[in-house]
Amino acid sequence: MNLPLLLQFTREDFIDRYAGSVLGGLWAFIHPLVMIFIFVVVFANVMAARLPGLESSTYSYGIYLVSGLLPWMAFANTIGRCASVFLDKRALIGKIHLPLAQLPLYVVLSEAITFVIGYTLFLGFLIVTGHLPGAAMLLVPFLFLAQQILALGIGLIFAVFNVFFRDLKEMATLLTTLWFWFTPIVWVLDIVPPLVQDIQVHLNPAFLFVDAYHRVMVHGQIPEMDGLLRLLGIGAFVLLLAYGLLKALEKDIRDFL
């Protein structure tokens, strides 16, 4: 698929989706802004939540929450939207030649834009409240890339089977919801038993990137590199597997759509 077409789909996702609405593309900013407001202000001030084990300011739990939540939303939305991408675009796939393997890239691109918008607003908040972390922040794009490779791989596997088994789209949503609560995004790793901590470190690929965001954004540290390399390895493996599956079943997918 050529670049203009990819940009075209992304644009459709962003601007054209709001065609006919008054605020238009501004809605892409309003949603994350409201979310940041709710989590930071409500959790910090109303519920007075504090991070345990950290001499923390009013906002540190809110920062902890948002720094993990924004990437998670990109991750989960990428999986969920990739899962139904062939069915969503079936009218087009049935009319013109679209390379199926590259089609979900527009979801990744569009989620990346949402993420950039969200994180920019978040950084603005950090500057205003004086919580801006150090140079470790420059690693965020790399973290995002690593997590999205995995998300695309998982999403593509769901996408392939979703053509034959529509319930998978719902299952993908269910899976990401369970996974969300299983991963320390809302809660903090220290509060669970050591066994669960070990499971997180060794068996939960989402923990690898969520933890990295926490280290960077909350503590201003450089994340553990071998964890990130492991994440990249898993992501590459899953993506290759997904690609192989797609190639093997492409004829059937096209026949079914």
Add this chain to the structure above:
Amino acid sequence: MIRVHALSKRFRLYRRPTDRLREILLRRPFHTPHQALSDISFQVEPGQSLGIIGQNGAGKSTLLKLLTGVLLPDSGGIHIDGRITGLLELGTGFNPELPGLDNIRINAALLGMSPDEVAQRRDAIIAFAELGEFIAEPVKTYSSGMLMRLGFAIAIHADPACFVVDEALSVGDAYFQQKCMRAIQAFREQGGSVLFVSHDMNAVKTLCDQAILLDAGRIVDAGRPKHVVDHYHALLLQKAHGGDTPVTVHRPGEETMDTPALAGTGEVELLAVRIRDDRGQTVAHITSEQRITVSIHLRARRSLDDPHYGFGLRNRFGQSVFETNTSCAGIATAPLAAGETVVIHWQLEANLAPGHYAITVGVANRAHSIGAFDETLLFVHDAALLEVGLNPDAIRYDGFYNMRPGIHIERPEEMPA
């Protein structure tokens, strides 16, 4: 240039999509196969047009989908040097909320045009579509004809190597259809290949250089459009009989017109067709404007309770110039007993443009409405040939026939305001 070699496509029909998954998991078949296309080969040279005809379900759409890459073939090869566009993508990807201008950008990107190409051709597309101020309105306000105008304008400007024309063209008004035809003609002259998929047999005969006839996924006939179309009609006749009576199709050689293309059940026999002038002389060559009588001699091999007889005349392109039958003409007919013969005399005024014509003869039984019959028993194209020469006493004219104009020129006293 399009080259298609030994193309086959088999669909696997599943009762539920999940059956495909069960198949993968259990390694047992859960489908009924449907061979949509078998061993299709053809070639379309640059500047040529190929007609693809066949009944619904014969495989035309599957073939187009394989050509456009929407479906993947089981075996065989497709080679197209360049882009293939057409009306089949009519309005594909149009966002109804957005104005026509933005949809040009969207649709063109889907057809594979780069932003530069779109910018270059944007004005040409707008000018071609002739939508006026509507180009700036959301396409949800468009009629289907207007959508077709925009879709066609984009598709023909997408610089394709091959252009597919199908029934969607008929949504346009007569003016725009003519404009499309001229654009397609210009496209061919620049070396583009055209695929023409239609049920309009006259259009196939006039617009195509070659034609293929698909039936149940196979090419059953290929060659000159006129002959392939005759074969198609014969096939329809056979289907109308539920396939219980064998239909013989005799195809004349590619260049000669002297053996009739015959399709029939054999239950009615065409004995002779005679053309006579007003003095009763048998003729094969007449001059324009002459009165003639065409006598069709038939014998019924079984009894027909409500027989009707048809007559038609086609020009050398195979286009129907005139056709009617006794049912359409409101003539009462008597039943025929088995073995009985009958002669139908058609008295005609041959005010036809000079040229070669062929007579078509038909016999059917039981009219259930005007011009529609329960059974068609005989259908013979080129049953007899008629050459019409120039009549030096008549006016000179071009076209199909002499409308015998009354011409009156007036010089008004005052200029109208």
